[in-house]
Structures are given as C-alpha cells and as structure tokens.
Amino acid sequence: MKRLDIIRRAGRNLKQAKVRTLLTALAISVGAFTLTLSLAIGAGTREYFAKFLETNVNPQSLFVVADKKLVGFEGGNTGPKEYDPGAANISGSSYKTLGQSDLDKIAANKNISSVQPNYNLEATYFTYQGNSKKFTGQVGMYDKTIRGEAAAGSLPKLGTMIGADDIVVPESYLKALGIKNAKDAIGKTITVHVVQQAQTKTTEELQALYAQGGLDALTAATQGKSQDVSFKISAVAAKPATALSDNVQLNISDTRAQELADFTTQGTSQHKRYIAAIAMVKDGVKPETVKAELEKTGLTVKTARDLQGILFTVVNVVQGIVAGFGILALLASIFGIINTQYISVLERTGQIGLMKALGMSNRAIGRLFRYEAAWIGFLGAILGALGGIGLGTLLNPWISRKMSLGAGSHLLIFQPLPICLLILALVLVAIVAGWFPSRKAARLDPIEALRTE
Amino acid sequence: MIELKGVTKTYGKGGNTFTALDNINLTIPDAAVVAVVGKSGSGKSTLMHIMSGLDRPSEGSVTVSGRNLHDLKKKELDQFRAREISFIFQSFFVQGGDSCYDNVSLPLEIAGVPRSKRQQRVEKALESVELTDKTRQKAKNLSGGQKQRLAIARAIAGQPRILFADEPTGNLDSATGAVVEKLLFDYARANKATLVVVTHDQDLAAKCDIQIHVKDGRITEVKQ
Numbered sequence: 313m314k315r316l317d318i319i320r321r322a323g324r325n326l327k328q329a330k331v332r333t334l335l336t337a338l339a340i341s342v343g344a345f346t347l348t349l350s351l352a353i354g355a356g357t358r359e360y361f362a363k364f365l366e367t368n369v370n371p372q373s374l375f376v377v378a379d380k381k382l383v384g385f386e387g388g389n390t391g392p393k394e395y396d397p398g399a400a401n402i403s404g405s406s407y408k409t410l411g412q413s414d415l416d417k418i419a420a421n422k423n424i425s426s427v428q429p430n431y432n433l434e435a436t437y438f439t440y441q442g443n444s445k446k447f448t449g450q451v452g453m454y455d456k457t458i459r460g461e462a463a464a465g466s467l468p469k470l471g472t473m474i475g476a477d478d479i480v481v482p483e484s485y486l487k488a489l490g491i492k493n494a495k496d497a498i499g500k501t502i503t504v505h506v507v508q509q510a511q512t513k514t515t516e517e518l519q520a521l522y523a524q525g526g527l528d529a530l531t532a533a534t535q536g537k538s539q540d541v542s543f544k545i546s547a548v549a550a551k552p553a554t555a556l557s558d559n560v561q562l563n564i565s566d567t568r569a570q571e572l573a574d575f576t577t578q579g580t581s582q583h584k585r586y587i588a589a590i591a592m593v594k595d596g597v598k599p600e601t602v603k604a605e606l607e608k609t610g611l612t613v614k615t616a617r618d619l620q621g622i623l624f625t626v627v628n629v630v631q632g633i634v635a636g637f638g639i640l641a642l643l644a645s646i647f648g649i650i651n652t653q654y655i656s657v658l659e660r661t662g663q664i665g666l667m668k669a670l671g672m673s674n675r676a677i678g679r680l681f682r683y684e685a686a687w688i689g690f691l692g693a694i695l696g697a698l699g700g701i702g703l704g705t706l707l708n709p710w711i712s713r714k715m716s717l718g719a720g721s722h723l724l725i726f727q728p729l730p731i732c733l734l735i736l737a738l739v740l741v742a743i744v745a746g747w748f749p750s751r752k753a754a755r756l757d758p759i760e761a762l763r764t765e
Numbered sequence: 766m767i768e769l770k771g772v773t774k775t776y777g778k779g780g781n782t783f784t785a786l787d788n789i790n791l792t793i794p795d796a797a798v799v800a801v802v803g804k805s806g807s808g809k810s811t812l813m814h815i816m817s818g819l820d821r822p823s824e825g826s827v828t829v830s831g832r833n834l835h836d837l838k839k840k841e842l843d844q845f846r847a848r849e850i851s852f853i854f855q856s857f858f859v860q861g862g863d864s865c866y867d868n869v870s871l872p873l874e875i876a877g878v879p880r881s882k883r884q885q886r887v888e889k890a891l892e893s894v895e896l897t898d899k900t901r902q903k904a905k906n907l908s909g910g911q912k913q914r915l916a917i918a919r920a921i922a923g924q925p926r927i928l929f930a931d932e933p934t935g936n937l938d939s940a941t942g943a944v945v946e947k948l949l950f951d952y953a954r955a956n957k958a959t960l961v962v963v964t965h966d967q968d969l970a971a972k973c974d975i976q977i978h979v980k981d982g983r984i985t986e987v988k989q
C-alpha cells in the first residue's frame with residue numbers, strides 16, 4: 313500500500329473521531345505553546361542583547377582582569393584564602409588585582425592602542441551647589457567605550473573622554489539632589505569629598521618629621537588627610553532605551569579619577585592596584601587574537617563578544633526553564649496519544665482484521681496507526697504554535713512598554729524556521745508515542761479480529 | 766485450482782487440544798462455484814481461512830493456483846491475497862465513517878493500484894451492485910442489504926480470481942439475500958472466478974456446482 317494512501321486514510325480515520333482527536337491534540341498543543349514561547353523568548357532576548365552590545369560597546373575593547381573569578385559564573389565566595397596584601401576584597405571575597413606592571417605588559421602589546429585601568433574610587437560624601445546636605449553615592453570613571461544618552465547637556469562621542477573637570481550625573485540622582493529639571497543642573501558644581509587613611513610610618517620617618525616641623529608636622533602626617541574636589545556638571549545621563557541597567561554613579565574624567573584613587577589609597581595595599589582595565593585594540597586587528605596573546609601572560613581577558621556570550625548564557629538558562637515546562641507538558645501528552653491510539657486499536661479490531669484479510673501487510677497497518685498519531689501531533693503542534701504566536705504578538709507591545717525596551721524592540725520574536733522544526737519534532741514525538749499502539753495493531757491476529765463482532 | 770492434502774487444524778496445547786479440522790483432502794477446480802455446508806462449529810470458517818491463506822494448517826498442505834501456500838513468505842502471502850483473493854463476511858465489516866467510494870477503494874489501495882486507475886474500477890464495482898447513487902454517502906447510513914452489496918463491490922473491485930464468502934446472507938432477509946446471492950454468482954460466472962460460499966442455507970447450496978458437507982472437522986460428503 314502506498315504511503316500517500318496510508319496518510320490519507322489515517323487523516324480520514326481521525327476525522328471520524330473529531331472530538332477525541334481534538335482533545336488529544338490539545339494536550340500536545342499545551343507543550344507546543346510553551347515551547348514556541350520559549351523559542352521566542354530566546355530569540356527575542358538574544359537579539360535584544362546583541363543589539364544592545366552592538367550599539368553600546370565598542371567591539372574593539374577588551375576587558376582585562378587579573379582574577380578570572382571576576383568574569384566567570386563560579387562565585388568568588390569559596391571559603392577562606394591566604395591573605396594577599398595586594399588583593400582586593402569585595403563582599404567577603406578576595407580577588408587578585410592588576411598592578412602597574414600588568415598595565416605596562418598590556419600596553420606593550422603592539423596591537424593595543426590604549427589601556428585604561430578602572431580606578432578604585434571611594435568618596436566619603438559629595439555636595440551639590442546650593443544644597444547644604446551631604447550625599448553619599450558612587451563615584452566612578454566615565455566609561456568612554458559605552459555609548460550614553462544625555463537627558464540634558466551633552467556627552468562626548470563614543471571613545472572620547474569627558475573634560476577633566478566635568479562630571480556626568482545620572483538622571484536618577486536628580487530627585488535626591490533637589491533638581492526638578494535636568495537642564496537646570498548643567499553648569500552647576502558638585503564637590504566630592506575624599507579622605508586619605510592615616511599613614512603608617514617608621515620610627516625613623518617620625519623622628520625626621522618631628523625634627524623638621526615639630527608636633528604639628530607629625531600630626532599632619534599621621535592623621536587622615538582629606539580633600540575636596542569640585543566638578544562642573546556637563547551632562548545628565550539618561551537611561552537609554554537599550555541599556556541593561558541604569559547608570560548609577562557620578563562619572564568623572566580619567567585624570568581626576570586617577571588622582572582621587574591615588575589619593576585615597578595612598579599608603580594602603582590597594583595603592584595603584586586595579587580590579588580591572590579596559591584595553592582598546594587597534595582598528596583592523598581582531599580582538600580575539602590580542603585576547604589570546606594577553607592571556608598567555610596570565611591575565612584574564614574578555615572581548616565584547618565574550619560579554620555577549622555571558623549574557624547569552626543567562627538567556628539560555630531562562631529559555632531552558634521555560635522549555636522545561638513545555639517538555640513536561642509534552643511528556644504528559646505522550647501518554648494521551650498512547651491511550652487514545654490504544655483505544656482506537658481496540659475499537660477497530662474488525663477493521664484491522666478485514667484489512668489484513670484483504671492483504672494489507674502488518675507494516676502498512678502499523679504505519680496507518682503511526683500516521684494517525686503523527687496527524688494528532690501535527691494538529692496539536694500547529695494549534696500550540698499558532699496559539700503561542702497569537703498570544704505573543706498580542707502581548708509584545710505591552711511587554712515592551714512594561715520593560716521599557718524601546719520602540720521596535722520585542723521580547724518575543726517568532727522565527728519561522730525554529731517553529732517549523734519544533735512542529736516537525738512534535739510530529740516525530742507523536743509517532744514515537746503511537747509506536748506502542750501501532751505495534752499492537754500490526755500484531756493482531758486477523759482471524760481473531762474478524763471473529764469480534 | 767485449490768488443493769488440500771491431509772489438512773489438519775488443532776487448537777490448544779498439551780492434553781487440552783481441539784481438532785477443528787481433521788485430515789481434509791479436497792480439490793476445487795478453477796471457476797467452480799462451491800458451497801461449504803455444515804452445522805455451527807463444524808469447522809467451515811476454519812476451512813475457509815486455511816484455503817485462503819489467512820490461517821495456516823497444523824498439518825498438511827494447501828496449494829492454490831499451483832502455489833504451495835506454506836512456501837510463501839508473509840509478504841508474498843499478503844500480496845497473493847491482495848491480488849487474487851477476496852472475502853465477504855456475514856457481518857459486512859464495511860467502514861462506517863468512510864464513504865462508499867473509499868470502502869471500495871481500500872483493496873485497490875492495498876494492492877497498490879495507481880490512483881488514476883482506481884476511480885474507474887471503483888465506479889464500475891459500485892455500478893454492478895447498484896450503489897452508484899450512494900458513492901459519496903457514508904457507509905454507516907446504508908441498510909443491511911446495501912452494506913452487504915457494498916462489501917461485494919469492495920470484494921470484486923480488484924477482480925479476484927477466487928472469492929470467499931462466509932455466510933454472506935446470514936444477516937439478511939430472504940429477498941435481500943437473493944439479491945446478494947445473484948450478485949456473487951453473476952460475478953463468478955462472468956469472470957470465470959472460483960466462488961466458495963460457506964452457508965447454512967440449503968437452497969443456496971443447491972444452486973452451487975459442488976456441495977461440500979462438513980461435520981466435526983471432517984468432510985462427510987462431496988456432491989457434484
């Protein structure tokens with residue numbers, strides 16, 4: 313018997329049991345629905361992140377750290393470590409840091425155009441012109457490798473540093489500072505107060521100081537020093553449409569950041585040591601090649617594309633969880649198919665017996681029942697996929713608005729090829745489920761089957 | 766020609782066996798119209814199943830059109846039945862949800878007749894049982910007599926050389942039974958096909974060329 317004829321007969325047989333077919337297919341469609349959405353979430357978030365990185369991160373930038381724990385997913389909190397005076401402590405974990413020699417090593421690479429360490433800045437407080445209150449907040453170096461958007465004032469173009477005495481304030485700070493309109497902040501002054509720890513000095517040094525300047529000099533040298541540095545607000549950074557998180561620090565120039573970091577860490581183990589550095593690869597050179605060269609020297613380097621990989625890992629986990637639910641639903645529906653088809657075989661023993669008497673082979677009989685299962689799977693998969701696409705398309709504008717993804721960005725993206733493959737996979741799953749009942753049908757003794765009436 | 770030599774069929778194992786057919790020797794010539802008669806449980810259906818290759822004998826050999834069925838592989842046996850043999854049963858076994866057309870088309874599909882040639886044959890078969898007007902109707906909406914006529918159309922659509930009918934009129938009133946009888950005889954005579962009818966009906970048996978009487982699994986009498 314020809315395959316096409318079997319497929320047609322299988323389809324007709326299902327039409328004769330419409331309600332049962334539909335109910336069994338609906339069970340599959342739940343799984344298909346969830347899996348369609350999981351595909352859409354994966355595609356959507358991946359595209360969103362890719363777009364985000366493409367527009368915000370210079371592809372030629374390298375992120376360099378001395379400690380690979382800082383960029384991996386393995387947490388740093390793995391029990392006590394031997395004390396390392398040069399190491400930085402971040403929430404209880406100790407991390408290796410970069411020193412000047414590491415920076416020199418990076419800069420020595422002929423394909424590197426510049427190296428910029430991330431200064432470790434700690435401001436005690438800052439004040440805003442015309443406001444007597446003291447505020448605490450994060451102060452950091454302006455990141456010229458990431459494109460920002462200004463709510464007021466102006467930001468330099470990608471790759472250019474802000475002016476030495478400029479400061480960029482995040483939009484979210486305005487309320488606390490008592491600024492109603494972002495424009496009003498431009499040109500105003502912010503003063504950052506930094507403190508230097510008391511210095512430890514040897515007895516000889518202390519004696520020399522005393523001899524020179526008496527008790528005052530001694531007090532000045534051993535007591536904590538402090539410094540006030542003023543900046544002019546050049547821009548208010550808006551939260552961009554395609555940003556991962558709000559930029560929540562006061563951004564100052566690299567020169568000032570270096571000065572402040574050197575000042576506050578003076579005399580500590582952290583002096584001139586850095587958690588991370590950004591190195592720029594010369595245009596026309598592949599970041600991956602430079603990465604490999606630098607990693608040979610024991611540093612850990614991430615390219616912009618690696619960063620994408622890390623983000624994608626997160627996406628994969630989320631997608632995996634959603635897909636897990638879909639697969640669970642699918643597993644349950646497999647038993648639905650098996651059950652339906654078993655009942656169908658029992659109901660149709662007479663028909664099976666007749667077909668065998670007319671010379672239909674056991675293989676063709678088995679096929680007939682498997683194709684019926686395939687049709688059920690196909691119907692369920694189509695219903696589920698269409699349901700998923702329908703609901704996703706309806707919800708997309710709402711989700712985009714809620715998550716402020718920006719115009720034109722959607723969390724759920726339905727790609728035809730993966731969905732077609734999903735439908736195909738579900739048909740195959742249905743065929744596998746239909747295999748047990750189909751074997752029963754194929755093995756039925758025709759004489760016994762014909763005796764049933 | 767159908768030839769049975771020493772055919773025995775036993776059911777069960779060990780001490781609990783039942784002999785449904787006991788050393789049957791029988792020859793049915795080509796184009797013969799044969800009646801198999803006997804009481805209920807005498808082994809008529811079993812004999813028919815074995816002659817058609819649907820069942821295998823416990824002992825003995827069955828030769829149909831020069832081929833020993835025992836030597837055929839399962840696949841060859843299926844093909845042999847699909848091309849040369851057909852059946853009609855007491856309880857019609859038409860597929861109620863399918864149209865009459867699709868019911869008649871089934872054996873042609875099984876035999877691998879191409880789609881283009883099927884239509885003409887199906888229509889011809891339906892015409893010969895006078896069901897042309899029901900072609901697109903569902904089989905479950907037919908009366909009992911119409912269902913058996915549909916079963917006959919299905920059986921003859923593939924132009925089998927041998928036709929087995931197991932009590933084809935058993936579920937029908939005498940008038941309808943007579944129509945069905947006539948259709949079967951007409952087909953056999955017109956196509957020089959062998960017809961084997963299992964029946965209780967003495968009148969029907971009397972119209973056949975050969976009457977085989979079965980009792981307790983043995984042939985008691987063969988009337989020519």
Ligand SMILES: Nc1ncnc2c1ncn2[C@@H]1O[C@H](COP(=O)(O)OP(=O)(O)OP(=O)(O)O)[C@@H](O)[C@H]1O
Nearest residue numbers: 776777783785803804805806807808809810811812
């Ligand atoms: N699978 C089986 N196992 C045991 N005994 C069987 C089996 N199949 C048939 N028999 C027995 O074989 C005998 C012959 O059965 P068969 O169906 O051939 O009778 P029959 O002559 O066609 O009767 P009827 O006129 O009622 O149809 C019966 O006694 C039946 O009980």
Ligand SMILES: [Mg+2]
Nearest residue numbers: 809810811931
């Ligand atoms: Mg019988």
